[in-house]
Amino acid sequence: EVQLVESGGGLVKPGGSLRLSCAASGFTFSSYSMNWVRQAPGKGLEWVSSISSSSRYIYYADSMKGRFTISRDNAKNSLYLQMNSLRAEDTAVYYCAREVGSGSYIDYWGQGTLVTVSS
Amino acid sequence: ETVMTQSPATLSVSPGERATLSCRASQSVTSKLAWYQQKRGQAPRLLIYDVSTRATGIPARFSGSGSGTEFTLTISSLQSEDFAVYYCQQYNNWPPKTFGQGTKVEIK
Numbered sequence: 001e002v003q004l005v006e007s008g009g010g011l012v013k014p015g016g017s018l019r020l021s022c023a024a025s026g027f028t029f030s031s032y033s034m035n036w037v038r039q040a041p042g043k044g045l046e047w048v049s050s051i052s053s054s055s056r057y058i059y060y061a062d063s064m065k066g067r068f069t070i071s072r073d074n075a076k077n078s079l080y081l082q083m084n085s086l087r088a089e090d091t092a093v094y095y096c097a098r099e100v101g102s103g104s105y106i107d108y109w110g111q112g113t114l115v116t117v118s119s
Numbered sequence: 120e121t122v123m124t125q126s127p128a129t130l131s132v133s134p135g136e137r138a139t140l141s142c143r144a145s146q147s148v149t150s151k152l153a154w155y156q157q158k159r160g161q162a163p164r165l166l167i168y169d170v171s172t173r174a175t176g177i178p179a180r181f182s183g184s185g186s187g188t189e190f191t192l193t194i195s196s197l198q199s200e201d202f203a204v205y206y207c208q209q210y211n212n213w214p215p216k217t218f219g220q221g222t223k224v225e226i227k
Contacts, residue, residue, distance in 0.1 A: 044219070044220045044221045045163065045218040046218065047214075047215050047218065050214070059213070060214070061215045062215070095162060095163075103210060104151075104168075105151075105165065105168045106163075106165065106208075108165075109163050111161075111162050112162055
């Protein structure tokens with residue numbers, strides 16, 4: 001069974017940093033591209049970032065470029081999102097999500113971790 | 120950026136009735152269009168990919184159609200468990216992989 005479990009969310013002040021983690025199990029993690037997708041309270045889904053299976057290809061939404069860094073450790077079956085210079089508008093549930101193939105749709109989602117940016 | 124626009128924002132339907140949800144892309148996304156269902160407090164779930172292919176375990180009452188810029192998700196006979204928010208997403212022109220703003224299907 002595919003499982004994606006996010007952790008690392010919490011309350012952080014504007015300008016602060018946070019590192020999210022996603023522990024993957026039930027599939028060959030190193031064979032899949034992975035994504036982060038976020039959802040602000042009461043709002044829709046917003047794609048954040050993607051990383052290819054080997055970390056060779058990395059993409060970000062424009063509003064996250066230069067502030068967020070996606071990475072992975074295939075030996076640990078883990079995906080990460082380092083978030084710096086956080087703003088109130090970054091407040092959201094952040095989902096870890098597995099992608100089918102490369103540049104394709106998402107087939108599995110984690111349950112999400114809530115990040116709240118507030119003073 | 121390819122903007123995805125869903126309509127209506129809210130759809131009120133009685134159980135057993137048919138629901139038709141629309142998704143329009145600002146430019147062609149060919150056949151690279153997926154639909155997701157999200158229930159309150161839960162993560163999204165993949166329903167349909169490549170416009171019309173049902174994901175594993177998705178009932179046949181869910182169907183997708185369309186091409187290019189106009190797409191439709193049809194739920195042939197709404198069950199109580201189908202009341203949720205539905206999102207379309209394109210994965211043809213990326214980054215970014217854009218989602219629609221969602222259609223909430225509620226009980227009439």
